[in-house]
Amino acid sequence: MSVIYLLISISIVVAISFFIAFVKAVKSGQYDDDYTPSVRMLFDDELTKNQSKNDNSN
Amino acid sequence: METKHCFHCGLDVIKKDEIIFDGKSFCCNGCKTVYEIFSLNGLTDYYAFESNPGATPLDINGRYDFLDNGDIVKRLLEFEEAGTAIASLYIPHIHCSSCIWILENLNRLNVNIRNSQVNFHEKKVRIVYNPDDISLKQIVELLCKIGYEPYISLENYEATKKKVDRDLIYKLGVAFFCFGNVMLLSFPEYFEVEEYWLDNYRGFFRWLIFALSLPSFFYAASGYYISAWKSLRSRMLNIDVPIALGLVVMFIRSTVDIVFDLGQGFFDSLTGLVFFMLLGKLFQQKTYNFLSFERDFKSYFPIAVTKILPGGAEVSVPVYDIVQGDRLLIRNQELIPVDGILISKNTAIDYSFVTGEEALIEKQSGDKLFAGGRQMKEVIEMEVLSSVSQSYLTQLWSNDVFTKKDAKNYKTLTDTISRYFTPILLLIAIVSFSVWVFIDVTTAFNVFTAVLIVACPCALALSAPFTLGNVLRIMGNRKLYLKNATVIEQMAKIDTIVFDKTGTITTNKKSEIYFEGEEPDHKQSAFIKSLLRASNHPLSRRLYDYLPQTNLLPVEDFREITGQGIEGVINGFFIRIGSAAFVGDDTEVSSQTLVYISINRNCIGRYVFTNSYRNGLSALFHQLKGKYSLKVLSGDNEGEREALSNLLPVNTQLIFNQKPEQKLQFIENLQKQGHNVMMIGDGLNDAGALAQSNVGVAISENVNVFSPACDGILDASQFTKISYFMKLSKNTIKTIKMSFTLSLLYNVVGLSFAVTGKLLPLTAAIIMPLSTITIISFVTIMSNYYAKRH
Structure with a gap:
């Protein structure tokens, strides 16, 4: 048994797992709204900044 | 100050x-x-x-009582099961990151809301809650309280749960997966070096490639077979026929090749082709989530109405459940959902929504009220004459155009070309086969399949989607939002443009106002302005904006008499602003909108509001006049004929007093004479005409508010650019034609290989991506060039 079978099988398996991840991402609706998440991810930062500002003033 | x-x-x-x-x-x-x-x-x-992100919360007293009705709530919910309910609410005010933040933190305002998520583009918030702890009505009231009033209309009542269509993305994923892996695995064969291990494992590589191409061929490309089959059945040869033919032949020939060990087959080209073509489809599919092009009266109508039971009790019932003979209670500012007879003493109805004319119509007890009017006075009672679907306004929507529209088959440029392309292709294939069959039978079969493979019009099929998709984006950036790519092709064919008058070529924003009578001095105009501030009537707001900035004075005894005017005491002066009858002046018939002013019961004069035309209107018409036949349709009287004919080119046809159905018929008549008509309108009164026309464009001051069903929505600020857009659409077609020529050249080159029997898989693998890439870059550069040139 040549090592080529093993290597190619592994590469195909890796590719398939990426493909499954993609399908899962689409299915969960990640591609439906491409704007709101980009705003949402900034919120937590803003909050902590405000809180630390308050802490400083106290 | x-x-x-x-x-x-x-x-x-x-x-x-x-x-x-x-x-x-x-x-x-x-x-x-x-x-x-x-x-x-x-x-x-x-x-x-964001600074100042909020909206003033409006009074909601009883407006959401219909949410007590379990049936209605059930229809509004997206999902409901014991302990969990999900509601998706449309909130027009969503406009900034503050909005997202507050709406996603609703659970901090009310612990019973489990979580909420905003979709910014659709302006929707999806709220998950437990219906045992909190009702939808409470949630809606909470939203109203913080200034985020959801918009709930009759449309929501009927809406079948919209299924998100992600088919194309899955197919694209599969196609890319197959394409990438097949390409990698076919690489060794391209070099065809006689190496030991290559010879040894050739079979393994080939069968692996074969297996990987199966999902691409059977699943990702399935749309092409279906479309080709449909077009064959309707005896029309669209572009999908040669594509499907090419794909099938490619697959069979390649399979035969590897089964009999004749060669490596064309699986790399096959999967690449499928991937690129799907990519083109995705690119063409630019959708504007926040716009809707399919609206009808349902998105304007209330979902429920207050019905008075024989005993006198008031209940909210769904609008569809209203039958003839019911008694309804219509509050101030509510829309009348059905035709009926007024029972209360009198009222004033604003039909601007239906007719486009902004004037209140007085109604007395016993008068007929038509659906679609807004009730502008105190609470009234009415008796129902016909159900929703049989009312005057809604009957407009039973006109054929609204149902026909979907079935209307427009033949695209690509389809027209493929009508000639496919027979010629088959002819070449058959001729070269019959020539080769006398020389060598095996080569004859090879040549026959090679012709079909290489001529598979990948580049041809891609030119239109990429050009149109690109132009669709360019137009979108310049605030003309089109429903789909086909509209651009249709725009290029237009020869007649019909404009609606009110709201389209005139603007309500900047009416010219002037005073007739004794011009009020500085002090008096301060009185008027102070009094106007308290009123929300559209005319008050306009006059308020018009008057010069002054120190505002306190108003005592303010009263607003709906439908008539406002009054109040300022610095001891008794001021009245309103209609002639209200102020005490003689009523005079006029085509203009007038607001009378009296101080201490002494009429000092009146403000005249003239409809003002959009800036650059005259220039636009003069730009268009040589190329298009121009017409103006109006629901108004002839009052402005003279002003308009002075402003517009001489051969512009002006038609007044047109009812919505008449507008529709007018367009239909033009089309019967063989014209391709573009209708530019705004209100619901143009809805029929917009649907009937070849291209219906709705003008909107704010694209986020509602506009009737149409093919495109144009931001009002871009009104003067209409001639630019028309020119761009023509140049787009030119670009497509040029790229067709280019891709046909590639086909000729490919065919010359094929006909002489020299097509190697490697040649095909080079020609295919090369033609695709050149075509895509060519159309992108050309359409951007045309877009910038003006």
Whole structure:
């Protein structure tokens, strides 16, 4: 048994797992709204900044 | 004078009404209350993201009582099961990151809301809650309280749960997966070096490639077979026929090749082709989530109405459940959902929604009321004459055009070309086969399949989607939002443009106002302005904006008599502003909108509002006049004929007094004479004409508010650019034609290989991506060039 079978099988398996991840991402609706998440991810930062500002003033 | 802005909503704060709370100034109690709610719950970060993000909460007294009705609530919910309910609400006010933040933190305002998620583009918030702890009505009221009033209309009642169509993305994923892997695996064969291990494992590589191409061929490309089959059945040869033929032949030939060990087959080209073509499809599919092109009256109509039972009790019932003979209660500012007879003494109805004319119509007891009017006076009672679907306004929608539209088959440029392309292709294949069959039978079969493979019109099929998709985006950036790519092709064919008058070539924003009579002095105009401030009537607002900035004075005894005018005492002067009858002047018939002013019961004169035309209107018409036949349709009387004919080119046809159906018929008649008509309108009264025309474009001052069903929505600020868009659409077609020529050249080159029997898989693998890439870059560069040139 040549090592080529093993290597190619592994590469195909890796590719398939990426493909499954993609399908899962689409299915969960990640591609439906491409704007709101980009705003949402900034919120937590803003909050902590405000809180630390308050802490400083106290 | 320095004006302060409300900390919550950003409106100007009037000194007298200023409310100082927590060191911030607010314009009204409503705004202050919202701030109070947020600060009590530690949500003042709301104001940190964006300054003055809020909206003044409106009074909701009883407006959402219909949410007590379980049936209606059930229809509004997206999902409901014991302990969990999900509601998706459309909130027009969503406009900034503060909005997202506050709406996603609703659970901090009310613990019973489990979580909420905003879709910014669709302006929707999806709320998950437990119906045992909190009702939908409470949630809606909470939203109203913080200034985020959801918009619930009859459309929501009927809406079948929309299924998100992600088919194309899955197919694209599969196609890319197959394409990438097949390409990698076919690489060794391209070099065809006689190496030991290559010879040894050739079979393994080939069968692996074969297996990998199966999902691409059977699943990802399935749309092409279906479309080709459909077009064959309707005896039309669309572009999918040669594509499907090419794909099938490619697959069979390649399979035969590897089964009999004749060669490596064309699987790399096959999967690449499928991937690129799907990519083109995706690119063409530019959708504007926040716009809807399919609206009918349902998105304007209320979902429920108050019915008076024989005993006198009032209940909310769904609009569809209303039958003839029911008694309804219509509050101020509510829309009349059905035709009926007025029972109360009198009322005034605003039909601007249906007719486009902005004038109140007085009705007496016993008069007929038509659906679609807005009730402008105190509560009235009416008796129903016909159900919703049989009312006057809604019958417009039973006209054929609204159902026909979907079935209307437009033949695209690509389809027209493929009508000739496919027979010629088959002819070449057959001729070269019959020539080769006398020389060598095996080569004859090879040549036959090679012709079909290489001629598979990949580049041809891609030119239109990429050009149109690109232009669709360019137009979208310049604020003309089109429903789909086909509209551009149709625009290029237009020869007649019909404009609606009110709201389309005129603007309501900037009416010219002038005074007739004794011009009020500085003091008097300060009185008028102060009095106007308290009124929300559209004319009051316009006059208020028109009058010069002054110090506002306190008003005593303010009264607003709906449908007539406003009155109040300022500095001891009794001021009345309103209709002629209200002020005490003689009523005079006029085609213009008039507002009379009286001070201490002495009429000093009147303000005249003339409809003002959009800036650059005349220039636009003169630009268009040589190329298109221009017409103006209006629901109004002939009052402005003279003014318009002075402004517009001489051969512009002006037609007045047109009812919605007449507008529709007018367009239909033009089409019967063989014209391709573009209708540019705004209101619901143009809806029929917009649907009937080849291209219906709705003009909108604010694209986020509602516009009737149409093919495109144009931002009103871009009105003067119409001629630019028309030119761009023509140049787009030119670009497509040029790229067709280019891709046909590639086909000729490919065919010359194929016909002579020299097509190697490697040649095909080079020609295919090369032609695709050149075509895509060519059309992108050309369409951007045309877009910039003007």
